[in-house]
Amino acid sequence: MSTQTPLQREPHDRVGAARIELTRSRWLRATLRSRAFQPALMLVMLFFFVAAVLAGLVGTPAGNHNFAIVFVWIVWWALLIVVMVPFFGRMWCTICPIPGPGEWLQRRGVVRRTPGRLRSLGWRWPHRLRNIWLQNAGFLALALFSAIVLTRPDVTAWLLLGMVLLGVVLSVFYDNRVFCRYVCPVGGFIGLYSLTSTIELRVKDTRVCMDHATKDCVIGTPQSYGCPWMVFPGNLGRDAYCGLCTECLKACPKDNIALNLRPFGADLLVAKGRRLDEAYKALIMLSCALLYSAVLLGPWGWIKDWANMATFAGWTTYAAGFLAIAVLGVPGVFWLIALAARTAAGVAVPIRRLFVDLAYSLVPLGLTGWIAFTAGFVLVNGTYAVSVLSDPFGWGWDLFGTRSVPWRPILTEVVTVTQVALLLVGLAYSVVVAYRIARQQTASEAQAWRGTLPVSGFLCAVTLTFLWLYLG
Amino acid sequence: MTERPTRTAGRTRGEIVALAALVVILVGFPAGVLLYQFVVRPAVADVRTIDLLARVPETGGITPETIKVAAGEPVRLRVSVPDVTHGIAIGPGLALDLGHVDPGQVKEVRVTFERPGRYTVYCNVWCSPNHWRMRSTILVYDPARPDAALPSDAPDPVIESLAARHVDLDAPHEAPAVPARPFASERGARVVDRLGPALPADLARPEWRRRHSPAQAWARLVAAGLARDEAWDAVAHLWVGALDGARLEAVATLFRKNCAACHGESGDGRGPGAAALAAQGIGQHGGAAAPKKPAAFTRAGSMLGGTSELYYAKVRRGGMGTGMPSWGPVLTRDETWMLVDYLWTLQFRPARAPRV
Amino acid sequence: MTRARLWLLLPFGALALVVLLVPLPFAPAPVTRELTVVARQFAFEPPVLRVNRGDRVRLTLEASDVVHGLHVDEYGVDARVEPGIARRVEFVADRAGKFRYRCSVSCGPLHPFMTGELVVSPNLPFVRAVGLTLVVLAATLVSLRRLPPGGAPGTT
Numbered sequence: 001m002s003t004q005t006p007l008q009r010e011p012h013d014r015v016g017a018a019r020i021e022l023t024r025s026r027w028l029r030a031t032l033r034s035r036a037f038q039p040a041l042m043l044v045m046l047f048f049f050v051a052a053v054l055a056g057l058v059g060t061p062a063g064n065h066n067f068a069i070v071f072v073w074i075v076w077w078a079l080l081i082v083v084m085v086p087f088f089g090r091m092w093c094t095i096c097p098i099p100g101p102g103e104w105l106q107r108r109g110v111v112r113r114t115p116g117r118l119r120s121l122g123w124r125w126p127h128r129l130r131n132i133w134l135q136n137a138g139f140l141a142l143a144l145f146s147a148i149v150l151t152r153p154d155v156t157a158w159l160l161l162g163m164v165l166l167g168v169v170l171s172v173f174y175d176n177r178v179f180c181r182y183v184c185p186v187g188g189f190i191g192l193y194s195l196t197s198t199i200e201l202r203v204k205d206t207r208v209c210m211d212h213a214t215k216d217c218v219i220g221t222p223q224s225y226g227c228p229w230m231v232f233p234g235n236l237g238r239d240a241y242c243g244l245c246t247e248c249l250k251a252c253p254k255d256n257i258a259l260n261l262r263p264f265g266a267d268l269l270v271a272k273g274r275r276l277d278e279a280y281k282a283l284i285m286l287s288c289a290l291l292y293s294a295v296l297l298g299p300w301g302w303i304k305d306w307a308n309m310a311t312f313a314g315w316t317t318y319a320a321g322f323l324a325i326a327v328l329g330v331p332g333v334f335w336l337i338a339l340a341a342r343t344a345a346g347v348a349v350p351i352r353r354l355f356v357d358l359a360y361s362l363v364p365l366g367l368t369g370w371i372a373f374t375a376g377f378v379l380v381n382g383t384y385a386v387s388v389l390s391d392p393f394g395w396g397w398d399l400f401g402t403r404s405v406p407w408r409p410i411l412t413e414v415v416t417v418t419q420v421a422l423l424l425v426g427l428a429y430s431v432v433v434a435y436r437i438a439r440q441q442t443a444s445e446a447q448a449w450r451g452t453l454p455v456s457g458f459l460c461a462v463t464l465t466f467l468w469l470y471l472g
Numbered sequence: 473m474t475e476r477p478t479r480t481a482g483r484t485r486g487e488i489v490a491l492a493a494l495v496v497i498l499v500g501f502p503a504g505v506l507l508y509q510f511v512v513r514p515a516v517a518d519v520r521t522i523d524l525l526a527r528v529p530e531t532g533g534i535t536p537e538t539i540k541v542a543a544g545e546p547v548r549l550r551v552s553v554p555d556v557t558h559g560i561a562i563g564p565g566l567a568l569d570l571g572h573v574d575p576g577q578v579k580e581v582r583v584t585f586e587r588p589g590r591y592t593v594y595c596n597v598w599c600s601p602n603h604w605r606m607r608s609t610i611l612v613y614d615p616a617r618p619d620a621a622l623p624s625d626a627p628d629p630v631i632e633s634l635a636a637r638h639v640d641l642d643a644p645h646e647a648p649a650v651p652a653r654p655f656a657s658e659r660g661a662r663v664v665d666r667l668g669p670a671l672p673a674d675l676a677r678p679e680w681r682r683r684h685s686p687a688q689a690w691a692r693l694v695a696a697g698l699a700r701d702e703a704w705d706a707v708a709h710l711w712v713g714a715l716d717g718a719r720l721e722a723v724a725t726l727f728r729k730n731c732a733a734c735h736g737e738s739g740d741g742r743g744p745g746a747a748a749l750a751a752q753g754i755g756q757h758g759g760a761a762a763p764k765k766p767a768a769f770t771r772a773g774s775m776l777g778g779t780s781e782l783y784y785a786k787v788r789r790g791g792m793g794t795g796m797p798s799w800g801p802v803l804t805r806d807e808t809w810m811l812v813d814y815l816w817t818l819q820f821r822p823a824r825a826p827r828v
Numbered sequence: 829m830t831r832a833r834l835w836l837l838l839p840f841g842a843l844a845l846v847v848l849l850v851p852l853p854f855a856p857a858p859v860t861r862e863l864t865v866v867a868r869q870f871a872f873e874p875p876v877l878r879v880n881r882g883d884r885v886r887l888t889l890e891a892s893d894v895v896h897g898l899h900v901d902e903y904g905v906d907a908r909v910e911p912g913i914a915r916r917v918e919f920v921a922d923r924a925g926k927f928r929y930r931c932s933v934s935c936g937p938l939h940p941f942m943t944g945e946l947v948v949s950p951n952l953p954f955v956r957a958v959g960l961t962l963v964v965l966a967a968t969l970v971s972l973r974r975l976p977p978g979g980a981p982g983t984t
Contacts, residue, residue: 036486043490047497054502061554064934065576110490151937296941299928301871308870308938380930381940395509396550396578407932412901416925420957424964431968449973460965464958471926471954556869556935557895557910572895572908575934598911599894733912743912744892 020261021204023249032246032259035223038094039111046097049160051392056157060394064407066153067392070384072160073150078378080190081370086264089197090190093243098163099180102171103228113223123173125182131277135188136284140326142185143288144319147296147307177228180243191240192281193367195267195360200260201233201242201249208256209234217248217257224250233257238267240278268360268433271440276352279359283334286362286462287326289369293469297376334359337458341438345451349441357441358455361434365459368426369466372419376470380409419470427463431456519582521548524593524608526558526573528600534560534593534608542615546584553577559597559729562610563802572597585612590622592801598733601748604797628800631785641785642792647687647777651704655820660709663702672696675710682780686711686816690776708820715813723810730802731811734766734795739818741768749795764794769818776819783812833971840967847959854950858882865889865929865944867896867909869936872929872944880949881924889915897932900946908933921946925953 023029031037048071056068063069084092104110106118142149142159149155167179180187203209209232217233220226227233229243233252236242249257295303305311306318338355342348383405390403397403434455439448514521525535541547551560553573560579561569573579585591595606614620634641664671672692674680681689686707693703715723728737734745746766769775787808790798799808861883866873867890879885889898891909898915899906902923909915931942 036490039490043493043497046494047501050497050501054505058506060552060576062574062576062934063937064940104494109487110494111486112484147938147941151940297928297943299872299875299943299945301868301873301875301942304870304938304941377940391578393505393509394552394576394578396552396580409899409901409930412928416953420960424961427961428964428968431965432972435972449969452969452972456965456969460961463961467954467957467961471957472951557933559910572910572933574895575936575939597895728913733910737913744890745911748893 018263019200022199022259022261023257028259029249032249035111035113035250038245041095042097042100043110045095046100049097053157053160055393056153056155056160058393059153061153062394063151063153064381064384065388065391065394067388068153068156068160069151070381070388071392072156074378074381075385078374081367081374082378085190085193086197086367086371088199088244089194089239090242090244091199092190093180093187094245096180098160098184099167099171099177101164102167102169102179103177105168106171106175107225113220113225115222118175118225120171120175121173122175125174125178129182131275132182132188132191132281133277134183135185136277136281138183138185139188139281139288140284140323143291143326144322146292147304148309150296151308176226176230177243177245181229181241188281189285192278192285193363194239195270196265196363196367197239198261198264199244200239200262200267201244202236202258202260203234203256204258205256206234208254212254212256216251216253220247221251221253224248226251237272238270240267240273265364265429265433268363269436269440271357274356274360276356279356280331282359282362282366283331284326286366286369287330289366289373290462290465290469291322291325293369293373293376293466297373298469334362334458337454340454341451344453345438345442345447347442347447347451354441357437358434361430361437361455361459362462364429364433365423365426365462368422368429369462372422372466372470375415375418375422379411379415381407382410383408416471420467423463423466427459430459434459517548519546519548521550524549524551524560526551526553526560526595526606527555529602529605530600531555533606534595537608539608539610541585541610541612542618543585543588543612544615546582548580548582550578550580552579556599557597558595558599558606560593561596562591562593563804564591564807565804566591569596585610588612588614588620588622590625590801594802596729598743598745601745601752601795603733603745604795607797607801609801628785628788628805630781630805631788634781634785639782641782641789644774645685645777645782646773647685647775649687649690649700650772650776651701653701655708656705657708657712657821659702660705660707663698663706664709667698667706670696671706681710682784685779686776711816712813712820715810715817719810720814720817723807723814726803726807726811727814730799735769736766739769739815741766741771745795764791766796769815772819775815780809780812780816783815784808787811836971837967840963840970844960844963847956847963852950852952852955854881856880858884860884860886862886863888865898866892867898867931867935867942868892869894870931870938870942872898872931872942874944876945876947877929878947878949879921881921883921883948885919885921887917887919889917894935895933896935896942898929899932900929901927903927903946905929906932921948924948924950926951 023032052068052072055066059066059068080092106120108114108119145155149159163184166183170179170183209215212234215232215234216224218226224247227248228245229241231241233242233248249259294300295307303318306314309315335351335355338358339351341358342351342354384407386402387405387407390400391397392399431452435448435452438451438455439445442448442451522539522541525532527533527535551570551573553575555575557572557574559569559572562583566583566585568581568583570579570581589612591610591612593608593610595603597603599606611622613622674684675689675692689707689710690703693706694700698706732743734743734749735741736743736746743766750765767774786796788798788800788803788805790796790800799811803811858880861879863877863879863885865877865887877885887898887905889907889909891911893911895908895910897906897908898917900919903919903921905917905919907915907917925948927946927948929944929946931939933939935942
């Protein structure tokens with residue numbers, strides 16, 4: 001990293017101040033250290049996963065009355081983006097059942113620690129793919145088909161099955177959770193947005209790890225597997241690639257691993273680990289939130305026809321436009337913004353460095369933008385979940401007597417207010433983060449402040465676009 | 473690896489529980505769901521359940537296409553819809569209309585077909601350019617004589633009689649004269665009252681009116697000395713007199729459900745179905761002939777030259793290669809006559825057609 | 829939060845209140861508008877209806893392909909319409925802003941995303957939201973300008 005005057009005021013694992021160690025609770029520590037903790041949660045989720053796949057394959061093709069659509073794309077998605085990511089980071093990755101079959105086959109066990117090493121061919125994951133570019137591409141590819149995937153139960157079911165299968169196949173060749181870390185199209189953005197979360201897994205004292213010769217958390221112990229996410233906890237400065245699997249808590253003989261409560265957004269300021277693939281992810285996610293808001297929630301039927309593959313030519317146009325905006329347009333504009341920021345701040349930092357670093361300031365607004373987008377359809381379609389709970393397959397069952405609950409948008413009067421509030425909080429937070437990131441590259445506060453102005457303009461334009469789509 | 477035996481035992485127990493849970497989730501749960509839906513549910517049903525799947529004809533229409541039921545046997549019809557809203561009804565003469573069935577919805581009805589015959593399950597909500605093909609058949613047989621001919625297969629005497637007279641149902645029937653000003657059947661009522669016994673006797677007989685066109689009746693009246701406009705008013709009165717009140721309301725609903733999508737609510741032939749048919753080239757004569765559009769009942773020239781029995785036959789037989797389906801298998805003869813009377817209403821007093 | 833920062837943000841708070849509460853003049857006489865909305869898979873035509881606050885809106889609702897519905901957020905309008913049978917809906921546009929209307933009868937895969945917009949002028953919620961955005965941006969930037977060194981986000 002070539003910074004003119006690097007101003008790392010804090011060690012990278014202690015950015016910000018307040019931390020509350022949750023694992024001081026004996027009960028929580030015991031729970032997390034239990035071998036059954038993660039598999040039990042995964043099995044519960046696997047039950048719902050199987051229900052979704054089954055409903056998608058044999059249930060009604062009418063999406064609003066099919067468990068696969070309603071519980072994956074409305075209930076799961078809303079919980080993920082509104083609750084899990086902002087507050088618990090990668091907690092979804094703790095309980096996600098998708099890598100389960102591959103992992104269990106590789107371990108030859110579900111709960112127990114089977115002796116010896118993992119059963120895979122032990123190939124080495126290509127160096128060039130040790131990043132989230134595959135995840136960026138996978139997310140974009142899915143985004144192009146979102147109008148199909150989000151509305152067809154059978155497509156959703158095959159997608160879910162395909163992901164499990166891919167996980168199993170990868171686990172045959174590679175040790176550990178290569179699928180989660182490098183391939184899963186959802187995992188990339190969960191990792192990036194987890195930088196804002198209020199939960200972190202960290203070592204209590206890095207020196208203990210440095211002095212620890214055997215590195216049990218990496219290689220495993222009789223009670224635990226080596227980190228399935230291929231992370232060294234002792235080095236862990238941010239949440240992006242810690243899957244919260246709790247293996248290291250079970251491994252550490254020095255009781256040096258903690259689960260902490262911390263302020264929002266702390267990891268965004270960690271300079272170490274910032275990379276172009278993540279910066280692109282931040283830009284892609286912001287673009288997609290805007291595009292989805294326009295395509296899916298907007299009033300324009302012709303775009304929906306394109307996205308819905310009514311004609312191949314239409315869809316091709318849509319795909320080309322989508323990619324042009326998400327891959328070239330928005331990143332291109334942001335590159336100019338980075339250039340302007342450099343000029344305004346009067347620093348000689350390489351433009352690529354500034355582009356990458358400042359892109360992390362888009363994360364808060366991106367996250368609140370996604371939550372605002374989600375608010376736009378979850379409260380509207382939430383009543384489907386009540387009815388689908390009683391009739392998950394659309395076969396006329398009435399398990400809980402709620403099958404006939406009619407569709408009714410609820411609380412529509414608070415949706416726009418919520419959206420505005422979320423976007424404004426996101427905007428303010430992003431501006432503050434932009435300033436602090438700029439401050440890491442500049443000699444003076446005045447320089448950082450001037451450098452923040454172009455980024456603020458960009459953030460403001462994005463906010464106004466959201467507002468126009470939702471309110472204008 | 474060195475492990476203490478006690479811990480190994482504990483772990484093994486956990487592993488067995490997990491593996492059992494895994495088998496239940498991956499195998500037991502799906503198998504149980506499918507078993508319950510497709511084996512247990514039908515087995516414990518009190519009466520025979522017939523599952524009808526109603527889809528747009530492009531993907532299969534109503535299946536199964538034919539169902540056999542014994543007269544007097546109670547059955548449960550369970551209709552499910554995967555694609556778009558359909559209106560599921562069974563005719564003729566059963567007053568069995570399940571109304572709209574929306575996608576993902578399952579509607580059930582318990583019925584006992586009392587009389588043997590051929591019944592039609594049909595969709596009465598426009599759902600696709602091929603909506604009018606969306607039908608299936610229920611054969612209700614007499615359990616005492618399962619092979620006897622079904623009574624509803626008997627030929628229709630009106631259509632027989634037209635055929636015997638070599639009337640071509642598809643020949644053009646343009647009226648030689650059309651009224652110069654809007655009809656007023658109320659005025660027509662006064663004219664008929666005034667005429668009293670002077671009204672040509674034929675015109676007073678409903679059977680005569682069914683076999684003759686309004687244009688023919690008008691010519692008689694003009695020949696009897698009435699002014700041209702007065703004659704049209706009198707014809708209007710004579711042709712719509714039969715339909716009023718509850719009957720009008722009932723037949724208007726029948727028309728809206730089954731006819732309005734193509735022929736338009738007002739009968740002007742410009743319903744959304746007409747556009748869909750034209751756009752897809754469905755149900756239109758091949759060759760050089762101009763595409764056959766849905767008839768406009770509000771158009772005087774073609775309407776006034778036709779007879780009630782001609783329209784009756786057209787409705788029951790269908791449009792033969794156009795998008796007009798045959799209504800014989802769906803409507804009773806009585807309902808068909810009411811529908812024809814309603815068409816005259818659309819022609820003679822358009823403003824008074826009931827609106828929603 | 830320091831006392832100095834509080835004093836600094838006070839004017840912005842006042843400005844925000846002004847943006848949120850100030851009445852804006854707008855007084856075209858209410859009229860009755862006859863509008864037709866045609867529903868098809870998966871859009872309404874026209875996609876956007878523009879009226880003024882106080883207008884009486886007489887909507888004729890038609891469906892061109894399959895059964896659809898019309899639900900107007902916050903206006904309590906809900907109607908089902910089938911092809912060939914027009915429906916008439918009437919309401920007074922007494923609330924300003926943008927309200928989505930949605931198909932209320934499942935009509936195919938993209939049904940949940942079949943929406944249109946009723947924009948009742950003056951669209952004050954939007955204007956105020958834009959104003960508030962600028963106030964928030966200005967307040968954030970000004971507070972950063974005076975920020976003492978060493979602070980971190982999330983810690984006040």
